[in-house]
Amino acid sequence: MKKILLLAGDFTEDYETMVPFQLLQTLGFQVDAICPDKKAGDMICTAIHDFEGEQTYSEKRGHNFMINKSFDEVNVEEYDGLYISGGRSPEYLRLDKRVVDIVCYFLNENKPIGAVCHGPQLLVATGLLKGRKLTAYPSVAPEITAAGGEFVDVEGDVAITDGNLVTSQSWAAHISIFKAFLSILGVKVKL
Template sequence: MKKILFLTGDFAEDYETMVPFQMLEMVGFEVHAVCPGKKKGDTIKTAIHDFLGDQTYTEKPGHNFAINYSFDDVNVEDYAGIAIAGGRAPEYLRLNSKVLEIVQHFFETNKPVAAVCHGIQILAAAGVVKGRKLTAYPAVGPEVTIAGGDYQDIPVTDAYVDGNLVTSPAWPGHAAWIREFLKILGVKIEI
């Protein structure tokens, strides 16, 4: 069984944690959900982000999500790909040098990488977006540009693929980005 590394953390977006984790398991991957400073059995708190007529999204408490693998036990060679949740967690996860080294490994080895929403902040901090076309939550677009990436302004329901990299602006794009991530992972789903 192929393994996927799933990076999340406290106050990651609820849907961007729960849905991809469950969908990747559904198609048969062993998904290791990790967070720096957490071990198997610990939980993270998620946040629900929604638009309620304000100039930006609102944040409500989400669910507790159980981490099923210890961050300190991650061996990047064991994984076929990595997925990165969005929400607020990436703004502090990108400060962890081991997180950045892990992400860099997936780019150096050309393994599949998926990131949604603010998860792209980790990619920018890892220095892996230079010369790449990708999307993100619009408020993260300037970070993509500053880091040398080519920000793609696409509908929130879509995904953008550039080689081994799949990105989407936010959780409404789950169906699109997960479908594209599965394709580059070599998964074929027949209906």
């Protein structure tokens, strides 16, 4: 059984957390959801972001999401891949050195990483994006470029793969990002 580490925090985007957590488990993965300063059984709250015609997304209070692995107990070497949810949590999680160290480990070890929406802010925080192609929610584009990465502007339902890294702009690309993430994990789904 492959093990995936899911990074999330308060006001992570609801779909971008719940869907990967549930889908990957449905496919037989062990998914450990972690958040700094939280232990197994603690809750984080999610936010629901939607595109309703304004200049940016709207935000509403989402569901409570239960963390199922204590942050301080994580041994990154046990995991086959990392999934970084979006929403507002990456904005403050990137300030936690322990979180950045986790992301650095997966980048340096060339292990599969999926990052959606604002999740690439954690990739930017590593300083390891020079020459990498990725996408994110468009407001993250200047950060990616400043970090030496190449922001790829794509339609909302498209994911970008660059080696061990798969990114998308939002939950609207779930189908694309999951197909690509499973591919870089070396998993073929037979139905």
